[in-house]
């Protein structure tokens with residue numbers, strides 16, 4: 001138990017040590033690298049002012065964006081994966097839109113949707129949808145037809161095949177799609193908040209940048225990292241719960 | 251075999267499209283499998299055995315000729331025809347027991363909870379899978395997967411069993427045990443069986459008749475009646491008549507394999 005704890009903790013402690021080393025080494029002007037304790041102190045202060053709202057705003061935007069994106073991506077990806085001819089028709093379009101970095105669309109989205117919450121949701125929806133739909137349809141198109149055949153010989157109707165064979169086989173791909181979408185959405189969110197937002201971790205960093213408040217920038221970055229980490233851990237736990245039948249979990 | 255014919259192949263041919271045009275896989279094959287008859291199909295690898303079974307199972311139709319089931323054309327797969335696939339198709343997301351119960355939970359063969367439990371327990375016991383009821387298929391050995399596929403198919407009590415190399419992955423001892431178990435199930439439940447096998451020994455031991463196919467395109471080389479009465483037991487293997495029949499069938503199969511090897515270098519068409 002203690003060793004397990006150490007294994008988790010040691011890399012982080014090492015990171016902090018390196019950070020201190022850089023601060024005190026003299027290679028870099030120390031005022032450009034705030035110490036970890038200064039950042040921690042600032043983080044504590046911010047916890048009592050704007051930080052909680054920033055965190056809530058950012059996570060909330062990611063959740064709405066990813067959720068709406070995935071809810072559409074799952075059925076669309078499913079249809080594309082299952083019906084090969086539909087797929088070959090739509091494939092170039094999907095690849096075109098997926099290749100566009102969502103960040104490049106931000107100015108256009110601002111023109112059409114303004115700068116409030118809707119605009120951010122639209123960008124995140126876009127990012128999550130295209131990330132999710134690809135994962136979903138590639139996964140579905142690789143499902144082996146043998147399982148459907150077996151189910152048919154046992155007497156399964158179309159709806160039973162869908163519920164009892166295709167759905168369980170699609171779950172791993174849904175979870176992967178969710179994970180990929182979450183990663184993409186999180187990256188896109190911060191970028192969109194850097195450009196146009198009053199609240200959110202991206203906005204926090206952006207404001208701090210214009211006042212040269214390096215410690216606040218660090219606080220923002222660390223929060224972003226930890227929230228992403230927590231979300232990923234939660235999703236992995238979810239995968240373990242639903243996919244214990246699979247060989248090994250990433 | 252005076253019983254009525256149930257599966258009838260009438261001048262059946264199958265062609266598959268390939269890049270170099272049509273490939274003839276089955277050519278003008280006619281035979282009938284009677285009620286409760288056990289027919290084995292044996293022939294060189296790639297000659298078209300699985301293809302013939304897929305037609306009976308309802309996954310494809312013949313290019314020419316007809317295959318009928320009780321006089322009616324085959325409309326598609328159904329629970330009356332249990333299929334043991336060459337590649338098993340165990341559902342990896344279900345446990346051993348859930349795999350066996352899968353068919354029993356479908357609307358087509360609805361069974362109540364208690365009956366389902368009994369059937370599952372029975373086949374897990376017969377197949378030596380009781381200790382693995384809750385295990386995921388990925389934890390099973392190849393032979394255990396094969397036995398699970400058998401249990402899953404037997405559980406819904408199909409009238410026909412279409413078995414594609416069902417015992418191929420088993421060790422010699424388990425294989426014999428599974429053959430005897432199959433004969434027991436047949437004696438108790440009375441099924442019509444089409445078995446594809448590469449084992450002459452197995453074909454002679456289990457069947458009423460053996461159909462030896464030629465190298466591709468599959469035609470009927472010879473249909474052999476197996477005269478031994480059921481119930482059969484393992485001492486049959488030692489009988490002289492058994493050995494003679496086995497030698498005869500083996501010779502036919504070897505000839506077809508040799509034929510196939512001669513054909514190999516030239517292009518298919």
Ligand SMILES: Nc1ncnc2c1ncn2[C@@H]1O[C@H](COP(=O)(O)OP(=O)(O)OP(=O)(O)O)[C@@H](O)[C@H]1O
Pocket residue numbers: 266267275294295296297298299300301302336466
């Ligand atoms: N859907 C298909 N499209 C094209 N060719 C096919 C198709 N299915 C089978 N074939 C070809 O038909 C031939 C016969 O295949 P089949 O699976 O029936 O052989 P088999 O007798 O079962 O062989 P084995 O004993 O190795 O299982 C093979 O040459 C195979 O490549």
Ligand SMILES: [Mg+2]
Pocket residue numbers: 299300301336414
């Ligand atoms: Mg085959």
